């Protein structure tokens with residue numbers, strides 16, 4: 082099946098619109114590129130406005146889709162509120178309603194918990210968790226109302242979580258891993274709540290991906306098989322979302338790793354994790 086059929090970017094000629102957070106780099110930029118390629122209009126969100134503007138111009142020219150940018154810090158209430166206002170557009174004014182919200186922006190601060198700066202811990206939770214909850218809480222009622230009004234559009238949310246939340250322990254990634262575990266449980270739960278209204282909520286759990294976030298492990302020489310290409314993360318999650326699936330783990334190596342984590346005794350996982358610190 083072609084990608085265009087998997088995730089249609091138009092409905093009877095009307096362009097679909099996706100809002101992508103963390104679109105200035107890494108996996109979020111890849112979502113922006115792949116969604117524009119599929120014909121989606123875009124709203125791009127991140128702090129670095131100059132990168133968003135350049136990407137908007139490039140994608141607008143390449144694919145002829147409308148691209149808006151919102152340069153904000155999603156770790157702040159004001160930043161989140163600006164994006165919330167855009168997400169609540171319901172098609173009654175000149176703003177296109179958001180068919181797909183991609184909660185991708187995140188930060189991955191690590192290290193021993195006792196060494197982490199309490200303000201930085203708050204900042205990570207504000208971005209990785211609170212922003213995601215507020216943005217999703219803003220868009221879902223609009224999407225549910227659209228479906229109830231017989232709008233046949235494919236609508237919903239994709240949240241980029243991580244396999245870092247799946248092991249029973251994650252020394253060196255305690256807060257980051259817990260923030261992702263939170264997202265996975267929350268997203269799966271909301272998915273079950275809204276499913277009957279025709280809205281799809283999907284969580285994607287990548288392993289390692291070559292982006293700025295993983296420069297450290299890239300420099301330390303993590304083997305090639307440990308990395309899943311960005312475009313596979315995006316492709317697999319869009320396919321899962323289009324198929325109405327609540328959960329996807331891209332990459333056969335990480336599907337296997339997740340299966341193993343679920344059957345290995347917890348004590349053994351703890352011992353292995355301690356050895357890796």
Ligand SMILES: NC(=O)C1=CN([C@@H]2O[C@H](COP(=O)(O)OP(=O)(O)OC[C@H]3O[C@@H](n4cnc5c(N)ncnc54)[C@H](OP(=O)(O)O)[C@@H]3O)[C@@H](O)[C@H]2O)C=CC1
Nearest residue numbers: 103105106107108127128129155187243289290292293294
């Ligand atoms: N790379 C990996 O191996 C994995 C990544 N993930 C998850 O994927 C997602 C994307 O990560 P990745 O692409 O690797 O990371 P990058 O560091 O490459 O990109 C992060 C993106 O988030 C944006 N961002 C960061 N802080 C803020 C903020 N306060 N407000 C708004 N935007 C912000 C950045 O833009 P700007 O700086 O312009 O604000 C950038 O666009 C994250 O949620 C991460 O946890 C999950 C598993 C594995």
Ligand SMILES: N[C@@H](C=O)C(=O)O
Nearest residue numbers: 189243245288294295
């Ligand atoms: N951010 C990634 C690791 O650094 C992950 O979530 O696995």
